[in-house]
Amino acid sequence: MSTLEEEKLILKGLAANDKQAIETIYRGNFAMVQSFILNNSGSQDDARDIFQEAMIVLFEKSRLDSFELSSQLKTYIYSVCRRLWLKRLNQMQRYSGSLDNVEETVQVEEDLETHEKRNADFTLMETAMSKIGEPCKSLLDAYYIQKKHMQEIAADFGYTNADNAKTQKYKCLMRLKKLFFAQYKNGQ
Structure with missing residues (x-):
């Protein structure tokens, strides 16, 4: 049926x-x-x-x-x-x-399937965020969630200037991306 x-x-x-x-x-x-x-x-x-x-x-x-x-x-x-x-x-x-x-x-x-897929992706991202470790988790949170400026992040995290904070944010983002897609491949 x-x-x-x-x-x-x-x-x-x-x-x-x-x-x-x-x-x-x-x-x-x-x-x-x-x-x-x-x-x-x-x-x-x-x-x-x-x-x-x-x-x-x-x-x-x-x-x-x-x-x-x-x-x-x-x-x-x-x-x-x-x-x-x-x-x-x-x-x-x-x-x-x-x-x-x-x-x-x-x-x-x-299309409910699109909605469910998006929720599954958010769950994978939360899992990747929990695995990324510190200071990356806090740094990404400060930038993307708290919407702090790079100068403020540099001061909070002890970087010498905003460019160094920006470089570290990029490295953290790449690590997060790698974790996310590793989980995404395994889930498929």
Whole structure:
């Protein structure tokens, strides 16, 4: 049975209020939604609330004869949850963007695989950063995260001038790149 056929059966089960279908949707999608909300100013309770709201939307849609799922189920759920969460953030005034163009930015057809790939790359980068050691880790953090100038970094790390700090940053970056791509090759 293909994924599309399985998802249609799950939606039919959801429309019939089948407990197993609901559990399947929850098990397959809640962690993704929870991760998104926790990474965007939310809490565990927020994640549960938003996921529950999305399940209600999906339940209501699945009962309509006219509803045709045009993407993977997890893509649809992610998009609905993202839209609901952005609306909630806007209501709490924690999201500064306009919701006028959310329709354009949160498409149901959004490619979730790209999102998952990017998250996997970030995880590989975090691992590489943890292996790089000091002073490279602190130096790269000072430059890229804390946005410090080279003169300030030179003073903080005891380099004679900004050019020496810049050279050391370059060496650290090359070491990080080497660690990252070694892990990337092994993961493929």
